[in-house]
Amino acid sequence: MLHTDRIWSVSVVESAEELARMLTEMTWSCCNAFCVKGHSEYVWLNDATSPDGAQEYAVIKLHGSNDQPLQIESITFSWCNFEEALGYITRTLQEKDDSNSFSYKVHPALQTPDQHERCSHCA
Numbered sequence: 538m539l540h541t542d543r544i545w546s547v548s549v550v551e552s553a554e555e556l557a558r559m560l561t562e563m564t565w566s567c568c569n570a571f572c573v574k575g576h577s578e579y580v581w582l583n584d585a586t587s588p589d590g591a592q593e594y595a596v597i598k599l600h601g602s603n604d605q606p607l608q609i610e611s612i613t614f615s616w617c618n619f620e621e622a623l624g625y626i627t628r629t630l631q632e633k634d635d636s637n638s639f640s641y642k643v644h645p646a647l648q649t650p651d652q653h654e655r656c657s658h659c660a
């Protein structure tokens with residue numbers, strides 16, 4: 538389930554290792570999203586129900602079937618250690634999640650950190 542009332546601020550992270558560390562070691566605002574440098578096709582959106590809730594992320598492929606954004610995976614990173622998180626992220630970046638049968642169309646509202654400024658989730 539993807540929160541439809543959110544606008545996410547997408548930050549570019551240097552590497553899959555960096556993203557795995559960030560998602561397993563820190564709790565992020567509900568409007569934080571990330572992509573890995575050089576792989577802007579894939580975006581991880583914070584889909585947690587609250588800042589105190591499990592850190593669940595929706596994995597989005599921006600140009601899926603018919604060029605529409607697809608949610609291809611959902612991962613609760615607060616239940617993962619670093620190695621597990623890196624494994625999931627690497628799998629996505631290697632396009633191995635592209636053909637997941639449970640993927641479905643989504644319409645996430647995405648901004649750059651500059652565009653985002655503040656919303657009720659990060660104020």
Ligand SMILES: [Zn+2]
Binds near residue numbers: 546
């Ligand atoms: Zn915000």
